[in-house]
Amino acid sequence: MLKLAVLISGGGSNLQALIAAAEDPSFPARIVCVGSDTDAPGLAHAEAAGIPTFVVRPRDYHSREEWGQVFAAAIQEHGVGTGPEPGLVVSAGLMRILPGGFVREFSPFLINTHPALLPNFPGAHAVRDALAAGAPQTGVTVHIIDEGVDTGPVLRQASVDVRDGETEDELHERIKQLERPLLVATVREIAERHLDLEAVAAGRDPGPA
Known part of the structure; x- marks a missing residue:
């Protein structure tokens, strides 16, 4: 079962689609966390589905790279990007360019629409x-x-x-x-x-x- 970390900034329509898909027992992935760079309204979809959420705001850090390190660590706490099965990070409406250190941490298991x-x-x-x-x-x-x-x-x-x-x-x-x-x-x-x-x-x- 592939572990998914989903990243959003807004209403989370793509997140909703993934949550709905994962409700089918035959779907081969499950969402283990949803993260955002802001208090995104789409986080409510994850909370309603019992999926852990977190918010890491760039304004709280001295640099984009520092923010990226904390954002990455929050994802890794849920088992994505660690161990022999890396999982997958899905940028599903995250309206922010990810810093290089974050990208290197997860890519190629890091996708976007x-x-x-x-x-x-x-x-x-x-x-x-x-x-x-x-x-x-x-x-x-x-x-x-x-x-x-x-x-x-x-x-x-x-x-x-x-x-x-x-x-x-x-x-x-x-x-x-x-x-x-x-x-x-x-x-x-x-x-x-x-x-x-x-x-x-x-x-x-x-x-x-």
Whole structure:
């Protein structure tokens, strides 16, 4: 059973999808903790499901690296990132760039969702940027987090056609409809060892799509 640490900053819709998936006894992963960099409303979903939560605020530390060390330690206290089975850290709406030390501690067992078809439109305004560029298609990417900004190896993607005249919020909502099941499916593939994160990080064949 793969141990998951889920990181959020907001409402936690991706977290909700993972919690719902993990309620099925056949799902090969379980969420052992949910962490945030702020008092995120999504923490209530974890608390309602009986999942331990923690908040580590960057403003309480002298540097990003110090914050990252404490954040990493809070995850490791729940058995993710330690021992022979490393578990998986899922950034599911954490709206903060993770410091290098944190990334090195967990990667490649550290994944993120991004609302674009990377390498197109990295960064915090991916949906807005896709619309501004007149892209006919965009979507969502699940990728390994590396020390760049949305530059890590791609694991899985799903695409959506951009509709004429739709707003950023409308397009983002349609992307989210793809994002939740894609994240759940990718976590399942990792847990069932159909998707090898170390192979992906090393540039080898990750396994069947």
